[in-house]
Amino acid sequence: MAPKSILLVMDMLNDLVHPDGMGGKSYVPLCEERGVYDATKLAIRRAREAGVMVGYVRVGFSPDYAECPPGSPVFSKARDNGVFTLGGWGTEVYEGFAPEDGDPDIVKHRVSPFYGTKLEPLLRAQGIGRLILSGVSTNGVVSAAVREGHDRDYDCVLLEDCCAGATREEHEHALSGLKRFSRITTAAEVEF
Structure with a gap:
C-alpha cells in the first residue's frame, strides 16, 4: 500500500512567477516555455480529485525583515528590493494555483521548506509518508525539499x-542531482 501523500506547491508566488513580479524576467519565460503553469494546475486538480492534500510553501519575511539573513547570497537583497514581504501581493500564491480553504500554508524564511516551519509537524500529524514536489526554483526549494525529505x-x-529554474541549465543541473534522492515524473503520469 502506498503511503499517504501531500502535493507541495512551493514558492509559486507572484514575486517569482507572475509576469509583473520581480521574477518576471527569469522564471516566467522558462515556466511559459516548459508549460509549468498548465502542468501545475493539472497536478493540483488530479491531487484534489484523488483526495490528496495540497499544501503551499511560501517564502516570506515580516515587513521589518527581522527573519531575513543579511549575509545570505539568496535573501540579502530582499529588503532592498522590497520582495518577499508577508501580507503583500508578492508573497501571495499565483492566482492560477491559489489555495482553497483549509489547504496548509507553510511559511518559510530560508530555502528549505523544513527549516523553522510547521511542515514536519503537519506531515507527522497527518501520517504523510510521501512528498509530491513542485515549484520554483528546481535548484532552490525543490532541491532542498527533496534532499531533506529523503x-x-x-x-x-x-x-x-x-x-x-531561472535558466534551463539550472533546472537540468538540479534534476541530474536529484534523481538519486527521488523519483522523477510528470503531472500527467504521477500516481496519486
Whole structure:
C-alpha cells in the first residue's frame, strides 16, 4: 500500500512567477516555455480529485525583515528590493494555483521548506509518508525539499514539468542531482 501523500506547491508566488513580479524576467519565460503553469494546475486538480492534500510553501519575511539573513547570497537583497514581504501581493500564491480553504500554508524564511516551519509537524500529524514536489526554483526549494525529505525518510516524488529554474541549465543541473534522492515524473503520469 502506498503511503499517504501531500502535493507541495512551493514558492509559486507572484514575486517569482507572475509576469509583473520581480521574477518576471527569469522564471516566467522558462515556466511559459516548459508549460509549468498548465502542468501545475493539472497536478493540483488530479491531487484534489484523488483526495490528496495540497499544501503551499511560501517564502516570506515580516515587513521589518527581522527573519531575513543579511549575509545570505539568496535573501540579502530582499529588503532592498522590497520582495518577499508577508501580507503583500508578492508573497501571495499565483492566482492560477491559489489555495482553497483549509489547504496548509507553510511559511518559510530560508530555502528549505523544513527549516523553522510547521511542515514536519503537519506531515507527522497527518501520517504523510510521501512528498509530491513542485515549484520554483528546481535548484532552490525543490532541491532542498527533496534532499531533506529523503533524509527524514519520506518517499519523494518530483514533478519535473511543474518545476523551473531561472535558466534551463539550472533546472537540468538540479534534476541530474536529484534523481538519486527521488523519483522523477510528470503531472500527467504521477500516481496519486
